[in-house]
Amino acid sequence: MNTNTITNKDNNFSKNILILGGADGIGFAISKVFEKLNYNIYVTSRHTHENTNNIKYFTLEATKENSWLNFKELISKNNVLFDIIINTIGILHDEKDNIYPEKSIKTLDTNFFMKNIEINSLVSALCIKHMIDFISKSEKTVIAHLTARLGSISDNNIGGWLSYRASKAAQHMIIKTASIELSRNYNKLIVIGLHPGTVSTKLSKPYLRTAKKVFDPDQSAKKLTEVIENLDYEATGKVFDYSGKVIPY
Numbered sequence: 001m002n003t004n005t006i007t008n009k010d011n012n013f014s015k016n017i018l019i020l021g022g023a024d025g026i027g028f029a030i031s032k033v034f035e036k037l038n039y040n041i042y043v044t045s046r047h048t049h050e051n052t053n054n055i056k057y058f059t060l061e062a063t064k065e066n067s068w069l070n071f072k073e074l075i076s077k078n079n080v081l082f083d084i085i086i087n088t089i090g091i092l093h094d095e096k097d098n099i100y101p102e103k104s105i106k107t108l109d110t111n112f113f114m115k116n117i118e119i120n121s122l123v124s125a126l127c128i129k130h131m132i133d134f135i136s137k138s139e140k141t142v143i144a145h146l147t148a149r150l151g152s153i154s155d156n157n158i159g160g161w162l163s164y165r166a167s168k169a170a171q172h173m174i175i176k177t178a179s180i181e182l183s184r185n186y187n188k189l190i191v192i193g194l195h196p197g198t199v200s201t202k203l204s205k206p207y208l209r210t211a212k213k214v215f216d217p218d219q220s221a222k223k224l225t226e227v228i229e230n231l232d233y234e235a236t237g238k239v240f241d242y243s244g245k246v247i248p249y
């Protein structure tokens with residue numbers, strides 16, 4: 001078994017991938033790519049879904065500690081270590097409460113800000129906190145969190161979308177900080193952020209009209225998989241775009 005490749009080219013064994021939020025959007029497209037690579041796929045969602053041959057679905061309210069504990073109990077029964085974990089959970093607007101990203105700080109809504117922090121930042125920290133128990137210390141493993149270029153502080157030239165930007169910048173700090181700590185005991189673990197590009201999903205739908213380049217979820221998923229495949233251990237703690245270029249914090 002080649003333990004240093006992350007994509008599965010050997011049909012005689014299966015690697016394991018966990019995709020948080022993988023029942024829809026970019027996460028779902030990623031699950032389809034890894035299905036072709038013969039992975040055992042574990043997907044979380046807030047909703048229930050029917051298992052398929054290769055995909056097992058679990059309900060998880062990823063902002064809630066209790067829900068993580070229940071999920072861990074179920075995963076323990078599967079006796080599994082993950083080769084790849086991809087966190088694709090995120091929000092940009094709240095359709096139910098009709099709240100959209102701020103054009104001005106004057107329209108900042110406290111609940112919406114806190115919701116961005118909970119879903120876009122806290123979930124990344126909870127994912128690492130709880131899933132580290134299901135990571136090998138001797139095999140190459142990747143934990144990738146989908147993020148956005150908008151979370152880069154140094155790349156911010158136009159302002160706006162304060163809650164989303166702040167929550168994604170906080171997510172980058174979580175990635176960097178956790179990567180330093182974990183490198184001490186898990187020297188084969190790579191923790192990164194991944195910007196998927198502008199992708200046509202329900203998250204981006206209201207904003208696509210003015211976007212310069214828009215990917216289908218399948219296109220983005222293939223590019224992100226290539227980035228993951230080509231990561232070396234120096235990558236840990238960094239944020240990359242879909243073409244493998246580093247995005248500065």
Ligand SMILES: NC(=O)c1ccc[n+]([C@@H]2O[C@H](COP(=O)([O-])OP(=O)(O)OC[C@H]3O[C@@H](n4cnc5c(N)ncnc54)[C@H](OP(=O)(O)O)[C@@H]3O)[C@@H](O)[C@H]2O)c1
Pocket residue numbers: 021022023024025026027044045046047061062063088089090091119146147148149195196197198199200201202203204
């Ligand atoms: N689409 C883009 O253009 C774009 C650009 C840059 C960055 N991104 C980032 O890429 C990631 C995935 O985005 P996407 O476009 O695939 O969005 P999406 O289609 O809306 O999927 C996001 C997933 O997050 C989960 N989710 C949504 N609200 C949640 C909540 N309140 N609590 C917990 N989970 C929640 C959903 O899973 P369930 O409903 O199944 O629980 C959903 O499948 C996000 O982090 C986003 O910021 C996207």
